[in-house]
Amino acid sequence: MNTRFLALCLSLASLLAVASPNAHAQRFGDVLGSGWSMQQQSTPIAALPAERAGDPKLAGTLAKLLPVGTDLRAEASGFRTLGDFVAAAHVSNNLAIPFAHLKAKIIKGDSLGEAIQALRPDTDAQIEARKARAMAADDLARV
Amino acid sequence: MDNYLEIGEARSLHRDLERLFAPGKSDASTLEQVKRLCESGMQTIEDPYCQGVLRAIEQHAVHFFAAEDPGHPAERTALGRVYLLILSLLAAFDARLEELEALGPLAPFRERADHGLTHRFGAY
Numbered sequence: 001m002n003t004r005f006l007a008l009c010l011s012l013a014s015l016l017a018v019a020s021p022n023a024h025a026q027r028f029g030d031v032l033g034s035g036w037s038m039q040q041q042s043t044p045i046a047a048l049p050a051e052r053a054g055d056p057k058l059a060g061t062l063a064k065l066l067p068v069g070t071d072l073r074a075e076a077s078g079f080r081t082l083g084d085f086v087a088a089a090h091v092s093n094n095l096a097i098p099f100a101h102l103k104a105k106i107i108k109g110d111s112l113g114e115a116i117q118a119l120r121p122d123t124d125a126q127i128e129a130r131k132a133r134a135m136a137a138d139d140l141a142r143v
Numbered sequence: 144m145d146n147y148l149e150i151g152e153a154r155s156l157h158r159d160l161e162r163l164f165a166p167g168k169s170d171a172s173t174l175e176q177v178k179r180l181c182e183s184g185m186q187t188i189e190d191p192y193c194q195g196v197l198r199a200i201e202q203h204a205v206h207f208f209a210a211e212d213p214g215h216p217a218e219r220t221a222l223g224r225v226y227l228l229i230l231s232l233l234a235a236f237d238a239r240l241e242e243l244e245a246l247g248p249l250a251p252f253r254e255r256a257d258h259g260l261t262h263r264f265g266a267y
Binding site: 090095135 | 207208219220222223224
């Protein structure tokens with residue numbers, strides 16, 4: 001009986017070790033970054049796990065939005081969240097704004113809406129930002 | 144729907160709405176155009192399902208095109224969901240038109256009978 005109890009305890013301990021709090025926190029943080037949460041993710045994109053940034057599904061989606069041969073990790077650097085990066089990619093594609101111009105504005109501190117307003121004043125920047133954020137959240141929910 | 148002509152008009156309305164909600168196509172007059180199209184569609188298209196979808200699109204559009212951008216991330220997230228919902232409603236509208244078209248010119252009368260729409264003539 002004691003041996004079986006000890007074996008059960010050891011099994012539980014090993015399970016907890018595999019599913020460490022850090023692992024949970026990281027995955028939860030990824031979800032927060034998708035923009036579907038009450039809180040904004042503060043983890044920089046560079047700190048995201050490699051498997052997340054290089055997710056084949058997400059890379060496939062982004063490849064359709066950005067020019068061929070774009071280095072996704074390099075372009076993602078500087079964005080506050082993965083959601084911000086994907087939303088910017090959508091805006092670039094939707095409004096035919098060069099991604100580099102958009103990124104420069106956002107890294108400087110502009111919001112997505114402000115960046116659109118500056119680069120494409122003929123559109124409703126706020127609405128276009130909403131659409132892009134929604135599409136980004138949808139993309140990230142599928143990953 | 145009374146005939147194929149009406150389905151043609153409904154398809155045209157659907158295309159116009161899709162254009163207004165497409166990424167990169169919004170300006171200050173978009174909401175007014177959406178409202179006008181939905182109101183007009185609800186009056187001319189007799190299919191109750193289509194009317195319900197158009198009503199929902201109009202109501203959600205009012206929320207989506209609200210002037211103020213919410214400061215709280217959760218509210219911005221909710222607006223994003225509204226946009227995706229509108230796109231889904233447009234897809235449902237399109238699917239319903241295909242369904243009516245496939246059923247043939249007399250389908251609307253059968254459909255009405257199925258829906259029990261006797262409001263025009265009263266219940267017999």
